[in-house]
Amino acid sequence: MRLLFLGDMVGKVGRMAVxxxxxxxxxxxxxxxxxxxGENAAxxxxxxxxxxxxxxxxxxxxxxxxxxxxxxxxxxxxxxREERFIRPAxxxxxxxxxxxxxxxxxxxxxxxxxxxMGRVFMHxxxxxxxxxxxxxxxxxxxxxxxxxxxxxxHAEATSEKQCFAxxxxxxxxxxxxxxxxxxxxxxxxxxxxxxxxxxxxxCGDYDSSLGMDKEEPMQRFISKVPKGRFEPATGxxxxxxxxxxxxxxxxxxxxxxxxxxxxxxxxxxPW
Numbered sequence: 001m002r003l004l005f006l007g008d009m010v011g012k013v014g015r016m017a018v019x020x021x022x023x024x025x026x027x028x029x030x031x032x033x034x035x036x037x038g039e040n041a042a043x044x045x046x047x048x049x050x051x052x053x054x055x056x057x058x059x060x061x062x063x064x065x066x067x068x069x070x071x072x073x074x075x076x077x078x079x080x081r082e083e084r085f086i087r088p089a090x091x092x093x094x095x096x097x098x099x100x101x102x103x104x105x106x107x108x109x110x111x112x113x114x115x116x117m118g119r120v121f122m123h124x125x126x127x128x129x130x131x132x133x134x135x136x137x138x139x140x141x142x143x144x145x146x147x148x149x150x151x152x153x154h155a156e157a158t159s160e161k162q163c164f165a166x167x168x169x170x171x172x173x174x175x176x177x178x179x180x181x182x183x184x185x186x187x188x189x190x191x192x193x194x195x196x197x198x199x200x201x202x203c204g205d206y207d208s209s210l211g212m213d214k215e216e217p218m219q220r221f222i223s224k225v226p227k228g229r230f231e232p233a234t235g236x237x238x239x240x241x242x243x244x245x246x247x248x249x250x251x252x253x254x255x256x257x258x259x260x261x262x263x264x265x266x267x268x269x270p271w
Contacts, residue, residue, distance in 0.1 A: 001032040001109050001248060005176050006241035009041040010204030010211030011232025015051060017239050018203050019058045026059045029271060033105040035113055037152060037178045039065040044212060044232040046071030049078050052085055061103055062086060064115040066154035066179055067122060088117035088154060090132035100136050109147040112140060118155025130167055142171055142251040151175045158198045169194045173246050174253055176200050181210040183240045183258060193252030201240030206264035208233035238262025243270025
């Protein structure tokens with residue numbers, strides 16, 4: 001099967017680029033399942049109900065998130081009822097929503113999507129991501145209870161991302177990193193068949209600082225004094241993500257390649 005994952009949508013230009021182009025990408029690339037990280041979609045911070053609905057209407061099967069998941073407080077009210085909205089699994093027990101769920105792909109495959117957040121340079125108070133993934137995988141064997149297991153690992157440190165991926169190598173289909181908003185060039189298939197990429201990049205304006213208008217963060221670096229709010233950049237967006245071909249029998253990755261479409265980065269398609 002073919003799975004497409006798009007990195008963090010940032011602001012209006014990022015989400016509109018995805019809404020406009022995703023339907024054609026699904027058709028032209030013959031994609032069976034689509035996951036989009038939406039944690040920066042609402043003016044750069046969080047997700048609203050209307051943005052979630054529009055993302056799913058554009059063809060996404062699931063939305064994953066990260067550390068900005070609760071920036072829009074309405075997410076606390078819809079997280080429990082929206083089965084296709086996934087927040088990091090290693091939030092404490094009792095947190096609204098779910099950290100993993102099983103879905104059916106267009107080709108009939110059973111796809112488990114999981115979202116886990118790293119702790120290095122981020123939120124050390126969260127549950128251990130390694131123990132959390134063990135808990136989530138209990139009773140869900142790849143190729144038996146699930147045909148595909150995909151993990152969006154939302155983390156800052158590449159060392160943590162890599163060690164996490166090696167920890168689950170061969171037990172999940174893919175571990176794709178998000179959060180840093182910069183696409184990495186290390187897409188690969190690990191020793192035991194798990195697809196890996198340190199960061200899928202963002203869907204947003206790359207003439208920016210991580211999708212934000214560059215003047216305010218640049219001024220803060222220079223003067224150390226905030227002059228205003230961070231606001232999403234408004235130039236033309238580049239869509240970034242990764243495509244995976246996954247073996248129907250084993251659930252392991254047989255091909256992984258980046259996707260980049262837009263004006264700022266070198267364009268490429270996974271197939």
